[in-house]
Every structure is written in structure tokens, then in C-alpha cells.
Amino acid sequence: MDGNGRWALARGLPRVAGHQAGYEAMRRIVDAAPGLGIRYLTLYAFSSDNWKRPAEEVATVMNLLERYLREAVEDYGIKGIRLSVIGRRDRLPLRLCAAIEAAENATAGGERLHVRIAFDYSARGEILAAAARLGGMREPTVSSFARLLVGANPRLAEVDLLIRTGGEQRLSDFLLWECAYAELYFTPVMWPDFTPQELAAAIEEFGRRERRFGGLPVSTPSPNWVEVQG
Numbered sequence: 257m258d259g260n261g262r263w264a265l266a267r268g269l270p271r272v273a274g275h276q277a278g279y280e281a282m283r284r285i286v287d288a289a290p291g292l293g294i295r296y297l298t299l300y301a302f303s304s305d306n307w308k309r310p311a312e313e314v315a316t317v318m319n320l321l322e323r324y325l326r327e328a329v330e331d332y333g334i335k336g337i338r339l340s341v342i343g344r345r346d347r348l349p350l351r352l353c354a355a356i357e358a359a360e361n362a363t364a365g366g367e368r369l370h371v372r373i374a375f376d377y378s379a380r381g382e383i384l385a386a387a388a389r390l391g392g393m394r395e396p397t398v399s400s401f402a403r404l405l406v407g408a409n410p411r412l413a414e415v416d417l418l419i420r421t422g423g424e425q426r427l428s429d430f431l432l433w434e435c436a437y438a439e440l441y442f443t444p445v446m447w448p449d450f451t452p453q454e455l456a457a458a459i460e461e462f463g464r465r466e467r468r469f470g471g472l473p474v475s476t477p478s479p480n481w482v483e484v485q486g
Contacts, residue, residue, distance in 0.1 A: 259422030259446030272316040277448035288452035295480045304378035325359040338366030343377030379432035416479035421447045
């Protein structure tokens with residue numbers, strides 16, 4: 257979900273106004289995803305490197321996530337949307353951790369769409385933590401190691417489509433293991449301007465890709481899992 261700050265500065269607004277607009281874009285995309293056939297959606301909201309940002313900006317992002325989570329408790333249960341947060345929690349404010357736990361518990365039964373918010377997240381950090389958990393596991397396989405990363409749901413270890421807004425063309429420490437065979441889609445559209453129509457265009461492009469996975473071409477279905485990187 258890249259480009260919030262640049263979107264705001266281009267309009268003569270403070271960077272925090274861009275995060276507010278990005279919050280509204282996030283709500284639109286989550287609401288649109290099930291209608292586009294998406295069952296898993298991960299949104300990269302705050303990387304572990306983002307702690308380097310100004311304190312006011314970091315505080316704004318924290319407050320917006322807490323607001324989003326509290327609204328989700330009321331809204332997502334009705335819509336059948338499950339919400340979870342991945343990343344570290346030991347550095348987050350206690351109020352935010354409580355809001356995360358409440359939202360996860362309240363929406364745990366949602367089966368229409370699983371939304372994951374990557375917050376204080378680092379793919380390298382996740383991989384290193386999973387490697388540390390290997391312990392006495394002999395000759396780990398791709399699937400057994402993936403379970404250490406994502407738990408019991410193997411579908412979460414295979415990303416179909418990764419979208420990055422804002423014009424940058426790099427992964428920026430996002431789901432590095434899970435994106436091993438992901439299709440990458442880069443757009444210059446800043447995240448606050450990213451609409452359901454933009455998402456539909458990305459999925460249409462995905463449908464034209466030829467996916468081989470190291471072998472012969474296979475038909476490309478609609479993506480179940482979409483990542484939006486920030």
C-alpha cells in the first residue's frame with residue numbers, strides 16, 4: 257500500500273493526511289475483494305523498518321490501525337470476514353495489542369475472506385524465527401517449514417499475486433518465502449487512489465499471465481490470494 261506520503265505532499269498536505277486517505281482506500285479494497293473472487297488478502301501496513309519514520313507519523317499509523325480494528329469487530333463479523341495481524345507485537349502499544357486480540361477473536365469464524373494486516377512485519381525476521389523453531393526437525397521439507405511460518409493452513413504459504421502501488425518495483429522484505437512463485441504487478445497509482453477498479457485490472461492482467469512453476473505452462477485461474485504491499 258505504497259505512496260500515502262507522496263500522495264499527500266503532492267497535494268500540499270501533511271504526510272499524515274495521506275495515511276488517513278490510505279485507510280479509506282484499505283476499507284474499499286477489503287469490501288471489494290470477495291466480489292472479485294479473492295479469499296485471502298494481506299495488506300502491508302507497517303514494516304519493521306518503518307520505525308525509522310517521524311514519531312508523529314508512526315503514532316498516526318498506530319492510531320489508524322486501532323481504529324480500523326475496532327470498526328472491524330462491528331462490521332466484519334456480519335460480512336463473514338476474518339481479520340488477523342502478522343508481525344511482531346512486543347513493540348506495539350498495549351492498547352493496540354488488545355484491539356488486535358479482540359478483532360481476531362471476534363472475527364475468527366469468518367470464511368468469506370481472510371484479511372491479514374502485516375504490521376511491524378519483516379519477512380526476513382519471520383524466516384529467521386521459523387528457522388529457530390526448527391529444533392530437532394530432521395530434513396525439513398518445504399511444506400513442513402512453511403507450517404512454521406503460517407501455521408496449519410498451507411494455502412497461506414503460496415501467494416498467487418503480489419500488487420505494489422506507488423511506482424516502486426521491489427519486494428521490500430514482504431512475504432519473501434510465500435512469494436517464491438507469485439506473479440508481480442507494479443502500478444504507479446498511489447495507494448490512496450487505488451480503487452476496486454484498479455484491483456480488478458490487476459486481476460485481469462494476472463489472468464493473462466502464463467504460470468509454469470518450473471514446468472510446462474498451466475492455465476491461470478483467478479487468484480485466491482492477493483497481497484498489497486506497502
